[in-house]
Amino acid sequence: MQPNSDAGPGDTPSPRVVAVVVTYNRLRLLRTTLSGIAGGRVVPDQVVLVDNASTDGTPEFLDELDYSLPIDVVRLRDNLGGAGGFTVGIDRALAVHDADLVWVMDDDTEPLAETLAESVSAWSSYAEAPEERPAFVASNVVWTDGREHPMNSMIQRIGATHEQKARAAAVGGTTIRSGSFVSLLMDAAAMRRIGLPWADYFIWNDDFEYSTRLARFRDAVTLPASVVVHHTKTFGTTDADPGPRFYNDVRNKLWVFTRSQSLAPWEKILYAGATGRLWLRTFRNSEDRTAVLRYLSQGVRDALRAPRSNEEVLEGSYDLSIHAAPHGSSGADPVHGVEPTGKNKSELEHEGFTLLMPVYHGDTPDGLRRAIASNVHEQTLPPSEVVLVVDGPVGSDLEEAVRESVRGIEQKGIAVSVKRLGRNGGLANALNVGLKLCSYRVVARADADDESLPERFETLVPSVRDGRFHAVGSAMFEMDESFSEIQSVREVETGSEQIRRIAALRNPLCHPTVVFDSEAVGAVGGYEPIPGAEDYGLWARMLEAGYAVGNVAEPLVKYRAGHASWDRRGGWGAARRELVLQRHLRASGFIGPVRWARNVVVRGGYRLVPRSVRIGAYRALIGSRGSRDTEGADGPSHGPTRESRTSRGAHDPRQEGSHLE
Structure with missing residues (x-):
């Protein structure tokens, strides 16, 4: 504007x-x-x-x-x-x-x-x-x-x-x-x-x-x-004798009530009642009631098909794949969607990438320092740029750690941007704000209390650079609160079909491990503020849009877990967040009514069992699920796979609890 x-x-x-x-x-x-x-x-x-x-x-x-x-x-x-x-x-x-x-x-x-x-x-x-x-x-x-x-x-x-x-x-x-x-x-x-x-x-x-x-x-x-x-x-209004258009009103309203997820079930009942009264007034006000009944009948009949x-x-008027009318019928220039880059190997090797890391008041100075060290200074393929988003006010010690981190990054010759938000708006907002500041197409995510293994970016970034994946993650180690002990390995599915299948049941990617194409992420609207499941909603939309989503089997991140993390995954608050997530997935069309009901019962019930039972069920699930990737050409690595993770983990307690992992 x-x-x-x-x-x-x-x-x-x-x-x-x-x-x-x-x-x-x-x-x-x-x-x-x-x-x-x-x-x-x-x-x-x-x-x-x-x-x-x-x-x-x-x-x-x-x-x-x-x-x-x-x-x-x-x-x-x-x-x-x-x-x-x-x-x-x-x-x-x-x-x-x-x-x-x-x-x-x-x-x-x-x-x-x-x-x-x-x-x-x-x-x-x-x-x-x-x-x-x-x-x-x-x-x-x-x-x-x-x-x-x-x-x-x-x-x-x-x-x-x-x-x-x-x-x-x-x-x-x-x-x-x-x-x-x-x-x-x-x-x-x-x-x-x-x-x-x-x-x-x-x-x-x-x-x-x-x-x-x-x-x-x-x-x-x-x-x-x-x-x-x-x-x-x-x-x-539309009851003022609409004529033949009454057919469109009937058919389309019935499509809204029966084919669309734009309204909640209770809203459909209320709007259907109001629509029935409107149609009755249309019939009463019409000078040709026979025609109104004919249009009504035709609309009902045609609404039976989707x-x-x-x-x-x-078709023939406009091509959504190139965002333009076919050649010769429009002055509009065609614009193609996301394609493999077409760059040669040398150009791709020199294409930079951005590290995007949000920081909020729940993070610790030492955790931030280790996150920066492991994601910048110790990487075999360091980022070309770092974007830090300080999500609302933080304490003086954490603020000093941010400044110290910035100085260290600059001394390494890496560009760094810091965006400070006036109030804490949540993970989705912080990441979307940060994405607008990223100079490079390829973006690597990291949390401010997790650590990356030195080879993380060298392993993941090339497959996004060359267009094999639009989002790729890895398995990760779950650590105790002190980061001194590995509690478990969060394993992942790697085959494309397995990822799509498992995505209807649980989050297919471990968010702190992910590297993605920011243009593809932007094309589906970025992160949506679904409490505890901002990333899950994003992967679902990317899969629906046909983007390539993948994993490598080897753990490349150390994720801070511990008892506090398990507590946040359970309780009534986590169950409510789970219900919100399932509503979003159902409304988007990513899952159907049967899968929705199954997820609400199984995943919702998982949130309400005692912590010891929840941990045992989770560990049993990890031990019993797995597959061999038979699609070696799909990704840079393959092997035994199993699990997923929550959106932000211990980094932000408000964001946890919506994933049965």
Whole structure:
């Protein structure tokens, strides 16, 4: 986002905002929309305009358009409806234009001077930690006469907590559960985590499904100060005799209730009841009730099949694999996804990597010193850069250890950056902030109380550099609190099929050991704040997206365990975190209902047994599970494998307890 040239002096806001407009045969209104976007006190950095095969002179208008903002016009071969158009535009905004925030609207939406400025300000000031900010900010939608438009009105989130209400009120808004694509400002990281809208919805309820998916586990607000005008022909809701579009309303709502995980089960019951009442009003208000019943019947019938994949719907009009329309049908440049680097061996050997290490008040000065020594000074392949994220205030002794570590790293000739956060925002937020500071594509994770073996980076980094893996970890030694005794070896699966299979049951990677491709991590939205399972959610999304995830069998990290660590893995708090994790995995589609039920019972029960039983079960599991990797070509090392680990371990007690290991 940037200030308009007429807005006067001021600091340029940091989020990169990309506006997405979808148009079809509404040239007069499109002119108003584009004028409103460009006339704001602040304006987006980029506009993506998707032309849904218009035939009213829109293509000619766009050919001759002299616009004050950078504009990327994507011309589709066919009219794919609002759902298809927004799927294309959002993909373009995320994959090509590297958006931090995506601002979507139809071509009958008129932004006003303060619309974008107010929305971005509310999003930025909602919380210091980006991961605590809203998944989206919805504008206040009015009709042409200034009345609130009933088609786009939002109600307060059902079951909202006092904290959610207070945070929304602090920025002048109301906490909500859903929004419409009539001026919706969305967090791009959250969007990358959940994927794209469903193009097969064509029109209606695609925004309801997508926005509720975004806000399933995140806050969302509507903001009265951010106003847009919705230039619809009539003033009313969808019960105002929608005609043939009633078919889309019925089919798509039923898809939301039966095919999507955007709503919790109890929410589906409430929304289904409200939908039934709306459909009844539509029937009563219609002048052609026979037609309404016909559309209802057709919608119910077609909802029995699942929505088609986006690739199938967009075939011939837009290619998601290159993020562009096929050659000859669009002025948009193709952009390819993550591929093997194509660099020769010599170039890869000289490509650097970043060590990313968060530090928080629970760490110790001596632990940090040993972590830095083992991950920097003692490595046979040292990092090219170190990024330390100090997650909130720390004591004077730990602060001095940070400064001492920085001096030692600089003396070794290695670049170092330190980012100090004003408050402790949790592991996911600290790592996401740190990732933005990493100069290199390859990033190695390390905790500030664990130690790496000297050959860790030399073993793992090359397989990420050359594209064999997008994330790779290793086994690790579990140490006692004093680091004087090895208690056990946390072993791992190494074969690609074994990793995918085990990922539905437990975390497939040991987080303190992992080296990853930061571009691939960013493409799926980075770390999500799932208490105790930030990394698990990330690996699940990477696997779903088709990225290569692997392990080597040899232990390369010494992980601090001990009785305190075992205590944090059990109890009611750990059981609650386990339930939250399983909800996330189920909502993302990574596991089905049967696996969800199994995990809740088995893994949840594991959290509630006495510590001695929990330790015994864990050790028995390690002793009984294992396999030989038969896919030697898949990774740099192979051998007997077994286990996984928690997200942050003893480094941060708040983050433990959601993994049956």
